[in-house]
Amino acid sequence: xxxxxxxxxxxxxxxxxxxxxxxxxxxxxxxxxxxxxxxxxxxxxxxxxxxxxxxxxxxxxxxxxxxxxxxxxxxxxxxxxxxxxxxxxxxxxxxxxxxxxxxxxxxxxxxxxxxxxxxxxxxxxxxxxxxxxxxxxxxxxxxxxxxxxxxxxxxxxxxxxxxxxxxxxxx
Amino acid sequence: xxxxxxxxxxxxxxxxxxxxxxxxxxxxxxxxxxxxxxxxxxxxxxxxxxxxxxxxxxxxxxxxxxxxxxxxxxxxxxxxxxxxxxxxxxxxxxxxxxxxxxxxxxxxxxxxxxxx
Numbered sequence: 092x093x094x095x096x097x098x099x100x101x102x103x104x105x106x107x108x109x110x111x112x113x114x115x116x117x118x119x120x121x122x123x124x125x126x127x128x129x130x131x132x133x134x135x136x137x138x139x140x141x142x143x144x145x146x147x148x149x150x151x152x153x154x155x156x157x158x159x160x161x162x163x164x165x166x167x168x169x170x171x172x173x174x175x176x177x178x179x180x181x182x183x184x185x186x187x188x189x190x191x192x193x194x195x196x197x198x199x200x201x202x203x204x205x206x207x208x209x210x211x212x213x214x215x216x217x218x219x220x221x222x223x224x225x226x227x228x229x230x231x232x233x234x235x236x237x238x239x240x241x242x243x244x245x246x247x248x249x250x251x252x253x254x255x256x257x258x259x260x261x262x
Numbered sequence: 263x264x265x266x267x268x269x270x271x272x273x274x275x276x277x278x279x280x281x282x283x284x285x286x287x288x289x290x291x292x293x294x295x296x297x298x299x300x301x302x303x304x305x306x307x308x309x310x311x312x313x314x315x316x317x318x319x320x321x322x323x324x325x326x327x328x329x330x331x332x333x334x335x336x337x338x339x340x341x342x343x344x345x346x347x348x349x350x351x352x353x354x355x356x357x358x359x360x361x362x363x364x365x366x367x368x369x370x371x372x373x374x375x376x377x378x
Contacts, residue, residue, distance in 0.1 A: 098269045102277050109281055109304050113288035118296045125300050132307055139274065139314045144340050148310075151344050156303070156351045163355045164296060167362055174294070183291075190287050191280045198279035202272045210270055211323035213333055220330045222318075223337060231331035231338045239338075243345045250349030254356035 098138055104131035110187050116174055122160045129153040140214030140223040271319035274311060282308035295361070295368040299354045306347045310340045 108131060111124035129152045136145035214222055221227045232240050281304060288301025317336030324333060362368055 094269050095267050109284045112300050139318045141314045190283050194283040195276050195280050198276045214318045227330045228334050228337045231334040236338050250352045254352040258356035258359045
């Protein structure tokens, strides 16, 4: 029962804050709504028993990536008229709601036959062995996907150098 | 009613589909390059949610007593998606700054130099 209440609470939060990201005219409002959306999504991840990923979501997304976004928004310092004219938000809100409803209904129709038998809940079955915890996910990362993990570090290095080269202009 | 109250894999997957649609709508509808980048982050998070939902509720139940890390490859995939998203945000925002320098605008409709 607690899972039901928390799921709907977090789901409404995720979609509501996500709709703010799409609909708000001012990018700083959108960025803050995106932070809220990431926090609610971290709650959903905890419900899915992905504890390590939930913490990473808060630290990397809501922390590092969004600081980058807010920093760039402040750096550009757009004037009010450069943000474009206000459009009718009622119609846009109705459109977003219609899109969400259509996608939800069609996804539900598509999923009716996918899980036909009894559902295995690994979070319950493997809870004693630390499903989703740091140790188990760390073993999956370091034992089974060590090469992709190291390539990721290379990717981050390339991204840092690339970001500096692109943004600096003259070197 | 029982279907609504008993949270199963479908609920998480439908939520992920809706979040992805929201992000896609943002990419298509908005003209502000920063909002477009943020909507891409929303879509990446929807994909992460799908990975984690299938990790908790696998379609083919694995036999009990196997290695625990064999059940957590979805979590590892989410880890990589988060790392790639961080890199994408850094490079994307750098491109936005570079374009803003030369054109003094972040309206994606005005970035049409390659248009014939």
